[in-house]
Amino acid sequence: MERDMMINYPLLENQSEANNNDNYKQGHTSFFKTFFNGLNALSGVGILSVPYALASGGWLSLLLIFTVALAAFYAGLLIKRCMEADSTIRSYPDIGERAFGNSGRRVVSIFMCTELYLVVTGFLILEGDNLNNLFPNLELEVYGVTFGGRDTFVVIVALVILPTVLLDNLSILSYFSATGVLASLVILASILWVGAFEGIGFSSKGDLIKWSGIPTAVSLYGFCYCAHPVFPTLFNSMKQKHHFSRMLLFCFLSSTITYATMAIFGYLMFGPKVNSQITLNLPTNKLSSKVAIYTTLINPLSKYALMLEPVASAAESWFPDYRKKRHFRIFIRTALVSTQVVVAIVVPFFGSLMSLVGAFLSVTASISLPCLCYLKISGDSLRSEKVLVVGTIVISLLIAIFGTYTSLVELVQGTVLRY
Template identity: 65%
Template sequence: MEASTISHDESSLSRPLIAHQNSLERKLEDVEANSTHNTTSFYKTCFHGLNALSGVGILSIPYALASGGWLSLILLFMLATAGFYSALLIQRCMDVDSNIRTYPDIGELAFGTKGRLVVSIFMYIELYLVATGFLILEGDNLLILFPNLGFQLAGLTGKQTIVVLVALIILPSVWLDNLSILSYVSASGVIASVIILSSILWAGAFEGIGFHQKGSMINWNGIPTAVSLYAFCYCAHPVFPTLYTSMRNKRQFPNVMLICFILCTVSYASMAIVGYLMFGSKVESQITLNLSTGNLGSMIAIYTTLVNPISKYALMVTPIVNAMRSSFPFHYLSNKRSFGLFISTALVASTVIVALAIPFFGYLMSLVGAFLSVTASIILPCLCYLKISGIYRRFGFEMMGLIGVILLGVVIVITGTYTSLVEILDHL
């Protein structure tokens, strides 16, 4: 593990800072308590970042564009820019204190115990619900592929049994406590997103669908829904501190974020445009539902869709698992490894219970995007940076930019959350 001594001015946060030297005692504690620190290369961190950002949102992005119209793509690019900027703010906040390891640590540094509590609530609820949504999505898609699947297990229906089996498949990846190893799981998720986009293009070009729909320029009534789904595509910020602390060379983190946001935004925009041109206003909330199961390209897209949630579940719940582990006095435990496995298994089991109790996926993810994702990924990083850096004491260009980003986030939270709640209540 490479260490370096860097002098810095804590009051100057207008430029990215680099990691400070930890004490020998802190290093030994980190090695013992968490093996993820300082073990991941630049390329593996890129895979983690791409895997976290390029998620199941790629399936709903055409529906988002159909809801808001062509001009709503501007909002996608605005959210991508705001998300990239707030990711860099997270790094700057972490560089102020070498003891910061998690997103809640940033909230505590900025606003004390209350700040830690608020950040923790938004962060962990968001990650937990996204992971739960993955299980729901798997159950729904597998039931569509196998509608006659009627087996039951321990009183569960066919769909509920599928959710349990998917959780059992995912469970070993949650047991991994080394992000360097988990990067190979992440790579499969990135490859899956590329295959989905390619197979959708193939279906449109060679399976008789074509790209003939014109669509509408703007649909004001659908803008809140579009923005909520766009925001859900960039809900990975609570994972970024974990990725940052795992890097061997932390100065490369901005480059990692730049690559991840550019590639994912190009992918999202491409899928949105292709899907809207293929199906127009008739595009479903998941574009795979528009595809025919009798064509090769369509079947590849549908089956590959099942890979994404499996590959991303572990990365989403890693911060939750680490927080649960750190809340217990490990030095009193005789078998720390077994206790860690118990924590991971219990977390997966709880998400299974919630997934079995929630009958829908789309409306839940829309609410997550509008309320939790925007708050955790855009608003909170800006507020924490304002407080930690002290920029709020002086009015300038950066101060104006931060206020603009915060106001954008507040508008999205209010309008998107209201629209999502109305849709949920209408379908109860």
């Protein structure tokens, strides 16, 4: 998903500098370009896991993706209203500060940074799984310790990505990240081609409902709609801000149609045997499968550094006396990537990790926090709509509680069985 525009604002305490920048306040982006940027923010690796989400909950759980999309869209509208209520708000952390002071800013920033850190870690898991699927017999021995192919690929990918994380100027990478929408469409088209013309077909019946898998399903659906920290940036950049709500509606409609299409046809193709990444089910000897897999591999590489930058900047801000020194920046960023490699190797379960991110972080940051901030900022002026806002908060908290519990159980059980 993705959150490719997050790099446009810092998550630090000195956000007031941006508030005083007149050029930053001036919007110059057209409706079409803002729509493309918003759709790019909502389109990401979540498309690979929606068939697994549908398989976890059964056919009726497909209704949940529309429920989550509706709640996330409503939360996006509330973010717009919060910004309209105070012209000094320039970013998502600003909304938290406007509502709950410095504590609100810190909470919002912590959720955002943690989410980004784990999503980027999921990129390493995704790359390792898919490369191991393409080249299953690779092993690496270091000082008598043998590493399996998947773990080896995780290390190799991290080494390839590390130089981009150390760059001082990431503007070049932002051009590559704009391919997110096209990449999602290519992946969808390639997988549909495999099903239609490569002998797999769409004949799996599946289950109507699987109650035990509902928390996993709704958590993964929530992961697909976690671009809300980007919305203030999109709002500020838009030339005609009164069209923002319509733009947002088109973004959610387009992304939801894409996600639902992938979920339905992926489940019809592989049924309950679909993996947490549908690309792992594809026959690697087919050209269309290779197109889907290689597109999946290339897309996260272009986004890794952009998404990790706010986390690295926040970490560097903890040491103000050293943050401007080149060697210190290299140390912090190398340490971050190294810890992510360790997490990706120790907890190599893409579906469970993304489910945890979706339930605990994405749903909280994208639905619960906007609603809470809107309640606080609106105050007594909020009347008839208060029931709807509170109801949305309750639903998001239920998703967070049950989804987080289920995801943690799956992660712990999977890790114990692996070792």
